[in-house]
Amino acid sequence: xxxxxxxxxxxxxxxxxxxxxxxxxxxxxxxxxxxxxxxxxxxxxxxxxxxxxxxxxxxxxxxxxxxxxxxxxxxxxxxxxxxxxxxxxxxxxxxxxxxxxxxxxxxxxxxxxxxxxxxxxxxxxxxxxxxxxxxxxxxxxxxxxxxxxxxxxxxxxxxxxxxxxxxxxxxxxxxxxxxxxxxxxxxxxxxxxxxxxxxxxxxxxxxxxxxxxxxxxxxxxxxxxxxxxxxxxxxxxxxxxxxxxxxxxxxxxxxxxxxxxxxxxxxxxxxxxxxxxxxx
DNA sequence: AATTCCGTCAACCGCGGGAAT
DNA sequence: TATTCCCGCGGTTGACGGAAT
Numbered sequence: 665x666x667x668x669x670x671x672x673x674x675x676x677x678x679x680x681x682x683x684x685x686x687x688x689x690x691x692x693x694x695x696x697x698x699x700x701x702x703x704x705x706x707x708x709x710x711x712x713x714x715x716x717x718x719x720x721x722x723x724x725x726x727x728x729x730x731x732x733x734x735x736x737x738x739x740x741x742x743x744x745x746x747x748x749x750x751x752x753x754x755x756x757x758x759x760x761x762x763x764x765x766x767x768x769x770x771x772x773x774x775x776x777x778x779x780x781x782x783x784x785x786x787x788x789x790x791x792x793x794x795x796x797x798x799x800x801x802x803x804x805x806x807x808x809x810x811x812x813x814x815x816x817x818x819x820x821x822x823x824x825x826x827x828x829x830x831x832x833x834x835x836x837x838x839x840x841x842x843x844x845x846x847x848x849x850x851x852x853x854x855x856x857x858x859x860x861x862x863x864x865x866x867x868x869x870x871x872x873x874x875x876x877x878x879x880x881x882x883x884x885x886x887x888x889x890x891x892x893x894x895x896x897x898x899x900x901x902x903x904x905x906x907x908x909x910x911x912x913x914x915x916x917x918x919x920x921x922x923x924x925x926x927x928x929x930x931x932x933x934x935x936x937x938x939x940x941x942x943x944x
Numbered sequence: 945a946a947t948t949c950c951g952t953c954a955a956c957c958g959c960g961g962g963a964a965t
Numbered sequence: 966t967a968t969t970c971c972c973g974c975g976g977t978t979g980a981c982g983g984a985a986t
Binding site: 678716720723767770771773 | 952955
């Protein structure tokens with residue numbers, strides 16, 4: 665007997681998500697937690713496959729998701745981790761708080777791969793390509809390469825608490841390189857207090873608000889503008905919990921003004937799901 | 945101004961791993 | 966132990982927007 669399809673595909677909607685669908689999904693998850701993706705669409709009143717809901721949540725709607733271009737630091741992290749882990753995007757993502765595997769995978773394929781090739785580095789092996797381009801001066805290649813690919817300093821590594829080494833679960837060979845390839849929780853348990861006990865989310869709901877201050881983050885994604893308040897047409901409410909945003913250096917900051925008014929570059933920082941959080 | 949090309953990224957698909965029975 | 970089911974991962978696709986012609 666073959667495997668059954670993950671869901672009944674008849675009558676199910678595909679393609680970009682609408683604001684209404686997003687709202688339904690957020691409301692349901694924040695009320696009930698992440699339990700059983702298979703039955704979620706029915707319970708939430710969505711004509712979507714469970715997998716589609718999970719993807720939409722983890723890659724876009726999740727409150728702690730960090731949007732915008734990867735910083736130089738993050739890019740170095742990705743390259744360094746990729747050299748050790750290969751195409752294990754979820755593992756790589758677990759070392760970059762707020763970043764999703766999908767986002768990192770896309771960034772790798774569209775940006776980093778090209779950069780490395782241009783520098784004469786094989787993106788697969790992270791070693792110099794067998795036949796270096798003769799057109800490009802070696803000195804230029806080297807300096808660029810050193811800037812982007814050199815191993816992270818210990819200081820830089822310590823900056824990221826998700827990379828803490830020394831835990832019993834952390835393989836020594838990776839600890840020695842400054843990385844632990846095991847799963848690293850992105851959110852401390854005390855940060856999760858919004859979901860009923862019936863279904864405790866794995867690592868999805870936090871009381872921190874993240875968003876990118878990158879000026880490039882204002883592009884629409886799947887028809888959804890950065891100003892997700894407007895997107896979901898949810899009512900305003902008072903902010904009562906900690907929140908913040910990620911700057912281009914990978915630092916997390918808290919600021920009500922930044923959240924509500926933008927970062928001074930016309931970039932709104934609020935994300936839609938927080939309204940729902942507060943309403944509950 | 946219109947058309948084509950290209951880059952980006954959200955979303956889909958199929959598969960494997962692991963839990964449940 | 967074998968089978969079934971669900972979740973999550975990684976590869977791929979397709980829609981969209983901007984650049985180039």
